[in-house]
Amino acid sequence: MELHGITKRFPGVVANYDIALTVRKGTVHALVGENGAGKSTLMKILYGMQKPDEGTITIDGTTVTFSSPADAIARGIGMVHQHFMLADNLTVMENIVLGGEKLYGIGPKARKKIMEISDAYHLNARPDVLVEELGVADRQRVEILKVLYRGAHTLILDEPTAVLVPQEVDALFDNLRELKSEGLTVIFISHKLREVLSVADEITVIRRGTTVGTADPAHTTTKQLAELMVGSELPSPETRDSTVTDVPMLRVEDLHLNAVDSDGVVREVLAAISFTIHKGEILGIAGVEGNGQAELVEAVMGMRDPDGGVITLDTTDISHAPTRKRRESGVGYIPEDRHRHGLLLEAPLWENRILGHVTERPNSKHGFLDLKAARKDTERIVREYDVRTPGIDVTAASLSGGNQQKLIVGREMSHTPKLLIAAHPTRGVDVGAQAQIWDQIREARRNGLAVLLISADLDELIGLSDTLRVMYRGRLVADADPATITPEQLGSAMTGAASGRLEHAPEDEAR
Numbered sequence: 253m254e255l256h257g258i259t260k261r262f263p264g265v266v267a268n269y270d271i272a273l274t275v276r277k278g279t280v281h282a283l284v285g286e287n288g289a290g291k292s293t294l295m296k297i298l299y300g301m302q303k304p305d306e307g308t309i310t311i312d313g314t315t316v317t318f319s320s321p322a323d324a325i326a327r328g329i330g331m332v333h334q335h336f337m338l339a340d341n342l343t344v345m346e347n348i349v350l351g352g353e354k355l356y357g358i359g360p361k362a363r364k365k366i367m368e369i370s371d372a373y374h375l376n377a378r379p380d381v382l383v384e385e386l387g388v389a390d391r392q393r394v395e396i397l398k399v400l401y402r403g404a405h406t407l408i409l410d411e412p413t414a415v416l417v418p419q420e421v422d423a424l425f426d427n428l429r430e431l432k433s434e435g436l437t438v439i440f441i442s443h444k445l446r447e448v449l450s451v452a453d454e455i456t457v458i459r460r461g462t463t464v465g466t467a468d469p470a471h472t473t474t475k476q477l478a479e480l481m482v483g484s485e486l487p488s489p490e491t492r493d494s495t496v497t498d499v500p501m502l503r504v505e506d507l508h509l510n511a512v513d514s515d516g517v518v519r520e521v522l523a524a525i526s527f528t529i530h531k532g533e534i535l536g537i538a539g540v541e542g543n544g545q546a547e548l549v550e551a552v553m554g555m556r557d558p559d560g561g562v563i564t565l566d567t568t569d570i571s572h573a574p575t576r577k578r579r580e581s582g583v584g585y586i587p588e589d590r591h592r593h594g595l596l597l598e599a600p601l602w603e604n605r606i607l608g609h610v611t612e613r614p615n616s617k618h619g620f621l622d623l624k625a626a627r628k629d630t631e632r633i634v635r636e637y638d639v640r641t642p643g644i645d646v647t648a649a650s651l652s653g654g655n656q657q658k659l660i661v662g663r664e665m666s667h668t669p670k671l672l673i674a675a676h677p678t679r680g681v682d683v684g685a686q687a688q689i690w691d692q693i694r695e696a697r698r699n700g701l702a703v704l705l706i707s708a709d710l711d712e713l714i715g716l717s718d719t720l721r722v723m724y725r726g727r728l729v730a731d732a733d734p735a736t737i738t739p740e741q742l743g744s745a746m747t748g749a750a751s752g753r754l755e756h757a758p759e760d761e762a763r
């Protein structure tokens with residue numbers, strides 16, 4: 253497959269400029285580049301979702317033009333997006349068949365086909381389960397299955413690993429290798445350069461909209477790759493220094509939360525959760541997604557009412573206080589899903605800057621919205637957090653994924669919170685921006701910020717946290733010292749294989 257001279261302009265932005273990309277059949281081809289470099293746009297063009305202003309796409313020697321995804325699918329190209337697009341209230345099978353009814357009908361033939369594909373690539377499909385009951389890794393497999401069901405021989409995966417924990421990433425990569433061995437082609441986008449080097453056969457680097465080169469994973473380091481992306485040397489990360497005080501900022505005592513299943517059974521979602529986060533402390537919670545981390549965040553934010561226990565912020569009992577009250581008393585919130593809780597996608601950036609902070613300075617003065625100040629402050633955030641955008645009047649939807657994330661982090665940090673609830677704060681941001689966000693969080697911690705950190709990125713958890721706890725099936729089952737713990741140890745505790753105090757075993761080092 254060859255893309256040649258691809259250019260795509262949006263108002264005020266050249267998203268792609270004179271792109272050249274060659275992908276060989278039966279390979280895993282990685283696409284890397286900074287946030288806003290133009291990766292997703294290029295893939296949407298290849299998938300027929302966007303029309304290029306210039307350039308050609310050649311497949312097997314034939315030049316093609318796609319005016320819709322249906323055209324791309326007919327040519328064997330399928331795409332799994334940065335944000336999944338499944339219908340929660342339908343079953344796995346319904347989701348896969350939806351829109352592809354003509355292929356194998358909706359009955360036994362379709363089911364047989366699904367199971368065949370699932371078995372061939374070890375995708376573990378459970379056709380009759382509702383999608384809403386699946387974790388992220390399973391949802392992703394459904395998306396991949398959906399694409400294969402339509403006969404794709406080239407799969408485009410946009411940041412498939414951003415939402416996965418390490419074990420799930422390994423499983424996905426096994427799937428990809430399997431696809432490859434059957435002669436299928438995979439194009440995938442990732443900011444996790446170590447992963448890119450481990451799974452890709454070839455790498456193409458995009459910088460500011462254009463391809464700047466290719467790299468051979470066998471002879472490239474993550475550092476070299478990062479520098480190719482940025483076009484200059486990266487600053488080295490700062491060293492660890494403890495700022496933990498003995499003043500409690502958030503105390504959670506014996507928290508319980510129940511949920512009622514679709515079949516009416518009461519299930520324990522959180523059980524006997526107790527921890528304290530002090531001023532100047534980052535508490536990291538590790539866990540495979542779906543073990544209660546999201547619910548813990550929602551209970552602390554006031555989006556779920558606990559069935560037992562006490563949550564104390566500073567010295568105030570906030571166990572049942574409304575979300576708005578908690579925010580106003582200095583709780584910053586970086587949500588897990590930036591589209592559901594973090595942004596109004598169709599609203600301009602400056603409105604998104606106000607979102608959740610309407611009554612606070614500088615957005616409000618004497619109880620009235622201060623539009624001028626809010627706009628000015630939006631411009632400051634765009635500058636300080638390096639949000640790549642032509643201006644503050646464009647919609648949040650038009651920003652690239654990583655730039656949307658930077659805007660949220662900038663907004664939440666701007667109100668000098670006492671407590672920051674950060675769920676995957678750097679999900680989807682590039683390595684440079686990630687280092688910058690980490691520095692900003694550390695800087696605020698030095699000034700007394702307390703942070704509850706949830707992350708699927710073990711390097712982030714280990715690198716940022718002062719204290720580490722592991723969550724498994726709604727309970728905090730293990731704790732560890734981030735200074736000595738290894739990602740492998742943490743990973744095994746996350747699957748429930750280890751509990752209690754995770755000590756660093758000296759023989760590990762000897763090996």
Ligand SMILES: Nc1ncnc2c1ncn2[C@@H]1O[C@H](COP(=O)(O)OP(=O)(O)OP(=O)(O)O)[C@@H](O)[C@H]1O
Nearest residue numbers: 262267287288289290291292293650651652653654
């Ligand atoms: N629909 C759109 N309207 C206007 N501008 C857009 C639109 N889609 C993308 N852009 C702009 O095009 C540029 C490239 O965006 P793209 O989403 O391709 O980046 P990316 O490389 O995928 O970044 P990330 O790593 O953050 O996902 C950005 O400046 C973005 O703001």
Ligand SMILES: [Mg+2]
Nearest residue numbers: 291292652653
């Ligand atoms: Mg993108």
